[in-house]
Amino acid sequence: MADVVVVGGGPSGWALASACARGGHAVTLVAPGHGWRATYGMWADEVSVLPPGSRWVATPARGGERLLPRGYAVLDNASVLAACAHPGIEVVRNRAAAMTATSATLTTGEVRHGMVFDATGARGGGIEQTAYGVVVPAGSRAEEAVFMDWRPPNGQFLGPATFLYAVPLPDGRMLLEETSLARAPALGFGELRDRLYARVGTVIGPVERVRFPVDVPPPPRRARGAIPFGAAAGLVHPATGFSVADSFRLAPAIADTIGRGERAVRRVIWPRRARLVYRLRRRGLATLLSLTAEEHEEFFDLFFDLPARHQRAYLSGRADPAGTAAAMAALFRAAPARLRRKMAKP
Template sequence: MGTSLMLISPPPPTKTHQLTPSTFPFLKTHQTISLPSSRKTNTMINSTKKFGNFLDLKSEYQPEALDFDLPWHHPSDRSQFDVIIVGAGPAGIRLAEQVSLYGIKVCCVDPNPLSMWPNNYGVWLDEFEGLGLEDCLDKTWPMASIYIDDNKTKYLDRCYGRVSRKKLKEKLVKGCVFNGVRFYKAKVWEIKHHEFESIVVCDDGTKLKGSLVVDASGFGSNFTDYDNHKLRKKNYGCQIAHGVLVEVDGHPFDLDKMVLMDWRDSHLGNEPYLRDGNSKFPTFLYAMPFSSNLIFLEETSLVSRPVLSYMDVKRRMVARLRHLGINVKRVLEDEKCLIPMGGPLPRISQNVMPFGGNSGIVHPSTGYMVARTMALAPIVAASINECLGSTRMIRGKNLYANVWNSMWPIERRFVRECYCFGMETLLKLDLNETRSFFDAFFDLKPYYWQGFLSSKLSLKDFALLSLSLFGHASNSSRFDIVTKCPVPLAQLIGNIALESIG
């Protein structure tokens, strides 16, 4: 689920995860269980002797760049812009395209504006259809499947798609070019703020002036400040995953269904040291089968705190593929994904407008973000136009406040706290409890589970979903909810109170 996003500027030189634990030093890691060296060696040999360890295969992925003649900003040109966007990831390019529709003068700054985004993105088809982006999908599946355990599978009648990174970026960049967006190839070194103007200082010494600076540079940004209230501090959850696009001899999955979640753990039956860890901190398989010999596979920890060991995730994936009889012949692409979820929103009273991964729009319970980013950009762009495109020319703190409130009106902040409550609840569930939760969750009316996954529920909808989920849950699941939710519920109430007075 998390293959969602790479919204960082500058793009990393190699295909790596969205951030590293050093980016967020408070992210500790669950310790990997140590085995005696002889036992560990024998176990790993038994784990890989039949099908081999696909982790030893080198990815064949070669970074590529779009072949576009971009309208570049030259240092000798007039450096005054209405909006300067830092970062050319999906968030930055989408917002530049939408803002420039109004004739607003936009400059997008990034070290490699034409580089391809490395991550695989999955979305629900109806979300992209509503945005007119369905032509940016390179594969769709009419249904999605959920393997609760070895004896129960659920099928979701909702079409799922894999985003074509090239098609999406080409479409957005073409829109930017047509609308007159200027691009500047550099790393932003510093941002200096004055009352009605900001100066973006690049690493080559170039200075760009703008009425509004948008920070779309991702989770590792140094330009966005966050609310450090004690009730919100250090409460990130983390989604960590290892994904590979591989050529295989064959696989057991239906070609007309993508696998949203596979919670089965029978592949760990002969490896108790992995099974015990998975029982406490479960991972699932996310799979997109393109053909009988080509498939994207991703072992994912939905959310954990501290973050699950990446080595554990990879070992579980090796064991799973061996159990499924999947022999990997070639690794076409690989990716490492580490996504902070939940946590505080950016501080509202600041002179940079965050957008994308650093703006709190990552779904706190699933890690989804691409579709919501694409949907929010037109809303934020309209607010920017109301301020900068009007005769009133609203600038300074009022400009930032108006734009921020278009993205995070008070009800959406309340609803986000509810989603964070969902994350906190999931953090307390072991494998069997997680299975029970999703068994009940996907028994809800489609309006509720679809709205939850797509971040479209209102506060009233969320309350009705919670009541319905409790009604659909088994007696044991109700007991889990009652015994494990009081602390997250208290946090929810406290955070909503803070939003109300903040």
Template sequence: NIFRRARLCHRHKLCLRALKEVRPHQDASASEVVSSNGSLEFQQADISNQWLREGGKEAKYLLRQAAKREPEQQDILDILPKFDSREQSKPADVLVVGCGPAGLALAAELSERNLDVVLVGMDSKFTNNYGVWVDEFKALGLEETLDNVWQEAICYFGLGKEHEVRIGRAYGRVDRAKLRAKLLERCSRAGVRFLAGEVTDIDAEMGAEAGAVACRGGSAAEGRLIVLASGAVAGKFLEFEEDAPTVAAQTAYGIQARVKHYDGNFDLGSMLFMDYRRHHTGLYDGMALEARPGTHPHGSDGLWGTDGETPSFLYAMPLADGSVFLEETALVARPPLPFSVLKRRLERRLRALGIEVEEVMDEEWSYIPVGGPLPTREQPVAAFGAAANMIHPATGYSVARSLKEAPAFADGIAKALARGGASVGDVSSAAWDALWPMERQRQVSFQVFGMELLVQLGPQAMNEFFMTFFGLPAYFWNGFLASSLSSAELLAFALLFFVRTSNGIRLQLMGHLLTSPSAKYMLRKYTRELSESAAGPRSGAAVEPRR
């Protein structure tokens, strides 16, 4: 199950072949396996997870999103020098595969530590809208890359003024062209070279001195460490832990448009962060704001009979050019809520609000795999960003976190490479230890537990959940969103949430804790160090690849 020469592509082909035989299911069992020629076995959960990471049934829309033209963004070879393998006399220190925010930030950080770094991948542009908390981007020195800033973010978790929540935290939209240009400028100043091409094979063994990547068309490069930072699709080149909850996804369909009557519904000076009011069905055109608690044409303020429905919310940014970015988002679901459903809900919601779309300037399909297993330590490649499952399981945020953690991760890699005689396995294991120490694994197991609860909640329960969440002291909910709470603080957060929430949510939480595999997963992470201490210290010997 661990890579050897040419096994990586072989495994990927096998997975694709197996997908024709196995229908991925949200309750895929880790004990069910698929065999090929009796030589290799892959768990059904592995196949289903990677299928979902790559978009599942919605994959065609991800290709359409990635293929958008971005004329304001320069080609990478106009900024970085070209890498030529024929001139490579010795392996580079690090090959960073992937040209998104995580890959560019890491390549710059590594090269600024006097390491020889080659950036490898397709010359992809940034095509998605990135929304971030202003204080987080300001701390990163990236405030200048924000093209719109709102001092207030507003949420609605039901009908009536009592269900309006003002977060009181500034929110911004990233100018993706500026962010990409800034990251590439750092790479250029630090001396990063670029090899353009789609990586099709990786040759890496734990005991070797260096590994290599091969690209479609025949180009290749060697490096002492290979770091995959090309998004969730890189999962086909990675080994993941067993006995973890399966992958879910956040999906969103959005438009940037010129519209009429937005200001009759929402504050133009604020960002609409979450509007969970069920305006997408059961209301006549233009009648959404006429609905009052107890007067909705459907029972329970429009929520009667919706327990089995996957909730979604409106996310909206009124932009400086007079247009509005409007997006219907399913926070987390398994199976993912299709883009076709989200588009229909958005269109129906806007009609109910009386918002008239005059011109659609852009469409967006956002698909973020969340949760699922973490990569294992004992493998001869490392990963970063979404490829390393650094996406917040319960929110879908990843860009700010990747940019924030790139310096510490680069430090860990630089220290490992500085040790004389370090093998590929030594360096990759040190990289994984720097990225996923046990404390961080405990934190993410708690977040996965929370994510799995959200998967189960219907519209009414989702509203109750978030009314409690944003009613907590800002230190807790800010820290949860930013992944800055310690594992002990997360337990305090959970206890306070339990005390303050409704009886219905308490019952669901108790049932979730007693029956969900994510609860067992969290318990194992929280008690792992205790069990390892009882079993004795981990051997310092190098771990050989599993055959």
């Protein structure tokens, strides 16, 4: 019997398993495979949450035409995964057919006991982020990261707003990705591919497709069953799609709380202040969904013109309701009346 059973072998699952093992707990990690294929990033000032030995490539980043006050970091997946490894983690190559708060039943029928965490990714929700990307050789593009570039090439795209996301990868190649930030129903990969080619020209290379919900809510305060963590717990930021930094940041606090029981652990993941921020962010998401493509470009130009403290608070202040509200208020004051009307809608 383990102290902790983590189901899911992505960054959030390994972050939690590693922190618990380093905290002296016996950990079972259940995952069907090994390694991470997706591209994961975080703000460069957040990389201290990663375990020692992790590597990344950091670069300045643009939002539209301006250089952002924070750099951007793309993780070297293999090194982060290796840094998470610990002799106190038993890795079981399997899937969970069923989970409770204290047991995980595998597809083989075997039952693993312990405090069970579900780190299998986001499910549910109706508002999705989708992206279509191509990895191109080194030197074929500028090495500066583009966090969000809403400016359409050769005039205006028709239909929903999308943006270019372009980041240098740890192996020297570049990921060029056309992204639909949040939409219901989701924008399809074919449309995103065509827009990417219209923006950068037809490019050849490995393809990355991204699709996940950005509106998964926190679990109820008195939820039962396995404890969700990472994207499964609603940690995805609706304005960026980020969750990895928060997972690594929260994991040690969870490990320190295991001995106090399930309810205490749930409160660590979703304290009251974080729930307040989630509600504020959902208001921001509702505004995004109401904007036209032209208004998206204007909206994000205004956001990236805000002082750095407001940008940081809204993008990273997961348990900072005062900072999040101040950032939203500053954006409201800077917006023209027609955008204000949409931002003020209930």
